[in-house]
Amino acid sequence: MVVRQQNSVNGATQIVVTGNRSMSWNANVLLAAALGAVSLLFGGGIAIFGLWLVLPFAGLEFLAVLYCLGRTYRKLGYTEVISVRESTLVVESGFDSPQASSEFSRHWTRIEFDDPESLFETGTLKLACGRRSLELGRLLSKTEKRQLNVELQRCLGAERPELRLVS
DSSP: OEEEEEOTTTOOEEEEEEOOOOSOHHHHHHHHHHHHHHHHHHHHHHHHTTOTTHHHHHHHHHHHHHHHHHHHHHHTTOEEEEEEOSSEEEEEEESSSOOEEEEEETTTOEEEEEOOSOSSOOOEEEEEETTEEEEEOTTOOHHHHHHHHHHHHHHHHSSOOOOOOOO
16 A cells, blocks of 8 residues: 655655555454354364364364464564655664664656566566665565656655757
8 A cells, every 4th residue: 555645744745655555454353263263163063973183273263264364464563654855865674663774865856667568577676776686575566666656756856857959
């Protein structure tokens, strides 16, 4: 998900990039509980016929589903905040709070966007300045990466002078 906003404190344009969490954590737990109940129901039915060893595996299956949903929910909580200021471009990223920060010179930063034609690849979007580069939007789909590219081009290209040949 890509959201552009204006920071009223310092006047910087901020682009917030997050994964798409289509369900809340409570909805994920409810889904896991429903799947666990169905699994326990079938496991209990099989245990009645004397195959009681199925029940512990039904419980382990529930725990495995809950663990995987939790890992996915946590991963989708990764957030990148791109702040475009007058002379700098700052990228802060992390899960609950900024855990990493990179600063680039706005006028020397270029955007490298690899947009493959394949339906199965999302491509890469990078900010590059000199030898340093930073990949953005790893959790985004192809259309969201295109949207982020357009927003970054709009923010960075607003104050760049165009070079023209004078004859």
